[in-house]
Amino acid sequence: MDHCMKIFKLLGLPFLVLLLYLNPLSLTGQSTKEPLRLGVAGLSHDHVHWILSRPDKGDIQIVGIVESNKELVARHAKHYGFSMDLVFNSMEEMISQVNPQAVAAFGSIYDHLAVVEACAPKGIHVMVEKPLAVSMDHANKMKSLAKKHNIHLLTNYETTWYASNHRVYEMVQSNKIGELRKIVVHDGHEGPKEIGVSKEFLEWLTDPKLNGAGALTDFGCYGANLITWLTKGERPEAVMALTQTMKPEIYPKVDDEATIILRYPKMQGIIQASWNWPFSRKDMEVYGNTGYLISDNGTDMRFRYKNDKSEQKARLEPLTDPYKDPFSLLVAVINNEIILQDHDLPALENNMLVVEILEAAKKSAHTGEWINLK
Incomplete structure (x- = not known):
């Protein structure tokens, strides 16, 4: 408890947040x-x-x-x-x-x-x-x-169940780093075949009809989901994407490398989705005009404010029920113990925008042009 208190004091979060974080029920x-x-x-x-x-x-x-x-x-x-x-x-x-x-x-x-x-x-x-x-x-x-x-x-x-992402969200909403300027999200691994997914999974994951695309769908959705959450549901003005297939001998039908850029009035979102990373990763960088926040994994994060001389680090405790896995949350939502906001990570409206972003990204990758969202 003392360790957590030091972390929350360092992050500048109130004690009530600490109580809810340790035991949200x-x-x-x-x-x-x-x-x-x-x-x-x-x-x-x-x-x-x-x-x-x-x-x-x-x-x-x-x-x-x-x-x-x-x-x-x-x-x-x-x-x-x-x-x-x-x-x-x-x-x-x-x-x-x-x-x-x-x-x-x-x-x-x-x-x-x-x-x-x-x-x-x-x-x-x-x-x-x-x-x-x-x-x-x-x-x-x-x-x-x-x-x-x-x-x-x-x-x-x-990534919905990463304590680091939730700390980043709270710090963004409490204006710890000022106005958002850029969010960069990296997700992926060496490739589904390379990491040994099941044959049944691989069969549809590499089918453009059944999966929608390759790495663009499989891992691009994470970044779109997180950025939509951090901006509280703000729609990007336009989407640009570049997709490539670095390993056509393995993935002849779909992309295995995708970069998606989201243009907002005063911010950029950059989503790097790949089946070509040298190792698995799900991390995020959030930059404001007075600092930055980086979630390295589920529990580790780094941050630096404008007047700091050096970067600071924090290791967080994992989230607790009903925020530690999807099934606990599903039960809580059905039982009306949790009311989701439209921009929340599992929420329908957030994920409608995710699909819209991915569809625009596929179109952009095909045409080479910016796709304006209505």
Whole structure:
């Protein structure tokens, strides 16, 4: 506790923020509700290990899994020990037999629309893995269904759960570095094949229809999501992008290198998404007119103010429930314990803008021109 107090004093944050950071449920108490009945739509996204390996906290019960690939099902069932009685061939079959309250989608990005089409009319909430959709056409249909049937439609990103990003956000909003001038976000790794993703994941991740693009979609969405959050939902005036395929022998159909520039009236956003980094990275640099903030990873950050002689460092404690993983947050949102703002990282409006930015980036990469946003 003393260590955290020193960090928060150094960052210039009030003690109340420290209390909420260490125990965000302390003001309302722990929930005693029944576990959320959760369905899992697809097993081909390797992020599915997140829910299958999640310790039982008593807040979620997996009541059904939809996956038609029997080999994939058998592999996961053997590894995680779940019963084959949980497995269904279609969304309709699962919904009719086990009546989930929410569904988490772990198939291709293209499949997200079909999941919402199956769930929304029945009042079933949906959470998808990033990004929300492969196109604005899909995104608009998903939003329309979510609004019409009054369901929550969330998007999950790993970086949502980084304590460093949340400290950066709080410091930006409290004007610690003045007016924003530039945000640079780096995301990616050596490449999906190079890091050994599953064959099922690789198959659709490198398909321009099923994933929307390559690295531009896979990792460009992180930067668009974070920048939209830090600017509290501000729309860029225009988008410019450059994409390349450095390894056509591995990724012949999609880009593996993407740089996206977002133009704002008084700021620039630069998104560097790559399957060519020498190692995995998810870090961010935020520059204002009186200082900068850098999140190096989930818990480490650096910062310097205009009158400082040197850079300062801080190591933060990981976030606590319900802000430490997507499933805890999903439960809290459904139970009305958390009300998301439109610009929040998992929120629908933020992620509608993310898809719009990515679609503009793809068009810009094709035409070589700035794409103005309406």
